[in-house]
Amino acid sequence: MTGPLPRAFYLRDTLQVAKDLLGCELVHKSEAGLTSGLIVEVEAYIGPRDPASHAYRGIRSDRTRVQYEEGGRAYVYRIYGMYCCFNVVTQGQDMPEVVLVRALEPRRGIPEMRRRRGLGADADLRSLTSGPGRLCQAMGIDMASYGLDLCSRRLFVRAGHPGAKRDLVATRRINIDYAGAAANWRWRFYLKDNPFVSRPLFPKRH
DNA sequence: GACCGGATTGGC
DNA sequence: CCAATCCGGTCC
Numbered sequence: 001m002t003g004p005l006p007r008a009f010y011l012r013d014t015l016q017v018a019k020d021l022l023g024c025e026l027v028h029k030s031e032a033g034l035t036s037g038l039i040v041e042v043e044a045y046i047g048p049r050d051p052a053s054h055a056y057r058g059i060r061s062d063r064t065r066v067q068y069e070e071g072g073r074a075y076v077y078r079i080y081g082m083y084c085c086f087n088v089v090t091q092g093q094d095m096p097e098v099v100l101v102r103a104l105e106p107r108r109g110i111p112e113m114r115r116r117r118g119l120g121a122d123a124d125l126r127s128l129t130s131g132p133g134r135l136c137q138a139m140g141i142d143m144a145s146y147g148l149d150l151c152s153r154r155l156f157v158r159a160g161h162p163g164a165k166r167d168l169v170a171t172r173r174i175n176i177d178y179a180g181a182a183a184n185w186r187w188r189f190y191l192k193d194n195p196f197v198s199r200p201l202f203p204k205r206h
Numbered sequence: 207g208a209c210c211g212g213a214t215t216g217g218c
Numbered sequence: 219c220c221a222a223t224c225c226g227g228t229c230c
Contacts, residue, residue: 043213053213063227077226078224080211080212080222082224087213131214132213173213175212175213
């Protein structure tokens with residue numbers, strides 16, 4: 001059982017980190033026990049020059065603060081007033097770049113995931129962790145996780161099976177039509193044919 | 207201080 | 219298709 005990926009993993013080109021995260025295992029240890037899942041879908045949000053990024057034009061606020069810290073920390077934000085989304089901070093200080101984790105393939109603590117999601121034992125596994133809001137709920141990741149160091153043992157990513165990221169698909173990012181031309185940048189990556197990807201058919205064009 | 211809308215989800 | 223639900227960003 002390998003431990004957390006080293007800091008150096010995160011202090012790199014964000015698109016490269018995004019792709020390398022596919023097939024790795026996201027692990028969360030909480031009072032309720034350990035839950036984990038393989039990362040099968042991600043999106044990159046690359047700072048001041050990305051109109052879809054919360055840090056577009058260098059916005060600094062209580063929400064984006066951790067994006068400006070050195071990579072390897074958790075950027076968690078609340079969306080639509082009811083869900084949370086989990087991101088990994090990349091690059092060095094004052095480079096507000098992140099990777100959004102959009103879907104997991106459940107691995108450990110599946111009964112606890114079902115409980116947190118309010119679903120019965122008969123629920124499809126995909127309904128647990130396919131989607132950024134769903135996976136946060138299933139993993140017990142919330143605003144209390146904001147800024148957590150991913151190089152610690154509480155919330156971290158560890159290396160996956162070699163070869164897991166063989167067939168990688170790059171598409172437009174989801175639900176950022178407001179971002180103009182950036183909506184067409186292919187900064188969403190997922191594992192081909194993986195059934196846990198949140199929206200395999202999106203977008204219109206690859 | 208007001209207003210607008212969202213990196214989502216689930217129900218109709 | 220659309221409501222839920224509230225906070226961040228913007229502009230006055």
